[in-house]
Amino acid sequence: MADITDAAASSVRRPSTPEEIAAIVVEAAKGAVPLTVVSGGHGPWSHDLADGIRLDLGALSAVEVDGTTVHIGGGAVWGGVATTLAAHGLAISSGDTASVGVGGLTLGGGIGWMVRSWGLAVDQLVGAQVVTASGQIVETSAEAHPDLFWALRGGGGNFGVITRFDFSAHPLPGIAFAENVIDGDAAPVLRAARELLREAPRELTVTYMDVPAMDPSAPAGARLSAVWAAPDPDRLRAVLEPISALDGVHTEITSPAYREVLLEMPEPEGEEQAAPGFIGGNGLYAELDDALIERLVAFRLAYPASVVFLRSLGGAFGEVPQEDTAFPARSAKWFVMAGAFDIPGLVDDEARASIRSDWSGIQAGRLAEYGNFADTERPEAVPGMFTEAALARLREVKATWDPQNVFRRNHNILV
Numbered sequence: 001m002a003d004i005t006d007a008a009a010s011s012v013r014r015p016s017t018p019e020e021i022a023a024i025v026v027e028a029a030k031g032a033v034p035l036t037v038v039s040g041g042h043g044p045w046s047h048d049l050a051d052g053i054r055l056d057l058g059a060l061s062a063v064e065v066d067g068t069t070v071h072i073g074g075g076a077v078w079g080g081v082a083t084t085l086a087a088h089g090l091a092i093s094s095g096d097t098a099s100v101g102v103g104g105l106t107l108g109g110g111i112g113w114m115v116r117s118w119g120l121a122v123d124q125l126v127g128a129q130v131v132t133a134s135g136q137i138v139e140t141s142a143e144a145h146p147d148l149f150w151a152l153r154g155g156g157g158n159f160g161v162i163t164r165f166d167f168s169a170h171p172l173p174g175i176a177f178a179e180n181v182i183d184g185d186a187a188p189v190l191r192a193a194r195e196l197l198r199e200a201p202r203e204l205t206v207t208y209m210d211v212p213a214m215d216p217s218a219p220a221g222a223r224l225s226a227v228w229a230a231p232d233p234d235r236l237r238a239v240l241e242p243i244s245a246l247d248g249v250h251t252e253i254t255s256p257a258y259r260e261v262l263l264e265m266p267e268p269e270g271e272e273q274a275a276p277g278f279i280g281g282n283g284l285y286a287e288l289d290d291a292l293i294e295r296l297v298a299f300r301l302a303y304p305a306s307v308v309f310l311r312s313l314g315g316a317f318g319e320v321p322q323e324d325t326a327f328p329a330r331s332a333k334w335f336v337m338a339g340a341f342d343i344p345g346l347v348d349d350e351a352r353a354s355i356r357s358d359w360s361g362i363q364a365g366r367l368a369e370y371g372n373f374a375d376t377e378r379p380e381a382v383p384g385m386f387t388e389a390a391l392a393r394l395r396e397v398k399a400t401w402d403p404q405n406v407f408r409r410n411h412n413i414l415v
């Protein structure tokens with residue numbers, strides 16, 4: 001039975017079946033009521049308690065394993081998925097954080113800890129059940145409604161409510177994990193990582209993070225984390241030698257279960273504070289050239305409340321033909337995010353202008369923006385999240401499946 005709560009600004013619905021979801025979608029479409037679809041709740045639209053209907057998919061969190069095919073409810077979160085799959089010796093490369101939703105992360109692409117080994121989350125997707133804007137419940141795959149299935153793989157929440165995702169999971173007996181804490185100048189480490197990743201086996205994916213003490217996502221300071229998608233710490237140690245041999249790098253190699261490397265978001269203490277604004281952004285880059293490295297390191301040094309985050313691409317990610325999914329920039333070798341928190345009292349107008357100017361220097365060379373890390377609604381930015389050909393095709397799929405734009409609380413594809 002659907003659970004209904006009347007919140008001050010919006011009516012929250014917690015359906016538990018595709019049929020209940022279809023009825024809610026039809027109701028929203030008939031009344032032209034804004035509809036917010038919520039899976040893990042980390043997207044910008046979920047934070048905003050706008051008028052309308054908030055469709056919370058939390059009751060659809062089942063994970064069913066059938067050989068290596070895994071059926072996952074549209075409201076599951078990745079931590080729960082990894083726990084269930086570990087019992088079967090399986091894994092899916094998803095994101096790095098346990099509480100992030102399968103819905104939002106997958107529909108936008110999903111750049112995970114093992115993106116070089118197995119590609120994006122969408123590259124592991126083989127089917128999906130969708131409640132469409134007209135209230136139909138349809139099965140999609142490469143054979144069934146292939147255009148709709150194509151659009152779900154990177155086109156975001158524009159095309160319907162996904163009640164079930166079908167993934168092809170990978171056998172994973174274990175992983176090796178390296179934490180390289182960087183004490184001093186990070187630029188030589190990033191240059192070494194770039195060289196290493198040009199030829200590295202696809203078992204290796206690295207993530208660089210430099211965050212201040214105030215950021216709850218990681219310990220303060222710069223570190224390069226490496227996941228090796230096999231239980232072989234000696235091989236990882238050997239592969240990482242060009243990095244661990246550098247001055248100021250302290251390397252620790254362990255053999256955790258994959259579930260253990262998924263990050264936990266700390267519970268907010270006391271009354272939840274509104275998050276500060278963020279000035280910056282992200283991009284998919286063909287290369288991590290010296291100029292970009294210098295800009296990123298200088299950015300972090302210039303602004304105490306700034307963050308810089310990178311993840312290596314290439315490998316399996318780069319082998320998927322560009323036109324096979326709606327995700328942009330398959331030739332990209334690095335994902336980069338950089339920005340500074342706009343903290344009242346710490347950041348004044350002059351600092352704000354300076355951060356914006358430095359960020360625009362960093363963003364200048366990107367191939368595309370990754371929508372899942374674009375955490376504000378910016379309709380003018382949507383074309384920069386796709387190739388021209390993909391955007392044209394997404395518009396056609398939108399016109400076919402959601403001509404009234406019922407699903408608009410997302411990086412919206414306008415027909």
Ligand SMILES: Cc1cc2nc3c(=O)[nH]c(=O)nc-3n(C[C@H](O)[C@H](O)[C@H](O)COP(=O)(O)OP(=O)(O)OC[C@H]3O[C@@H](n4cnc5c(N)ncnc54)[C@H](O)[C@@H]3O)c2cc1C
Pocket residue numbers: 036037038039040041042043044045046047057074075094095096097099100101102103104105106107108109110111112113156157158160161162163217265372373409410
């Ligand atoms: C702490 C943190 C870590 C992150 N790490 C990564 C990472 O490692 N890799 C990465 O790629 N991204 C990462 N992200 C970005 C993340 O992919 C996006 O924020 C994503 O939108 C979150 O999905 P969600 O389901 O939690 O959010 P939600 O707010 O629930 O969903 C986001 C949007 O997706 C759509 N949607 C969600 N579920 C459905 C569904 N079942 N059917 C139809 N539409 C749906 C809706 O339009 C919704 O507004 C991270 C984000 C955070 C906050």
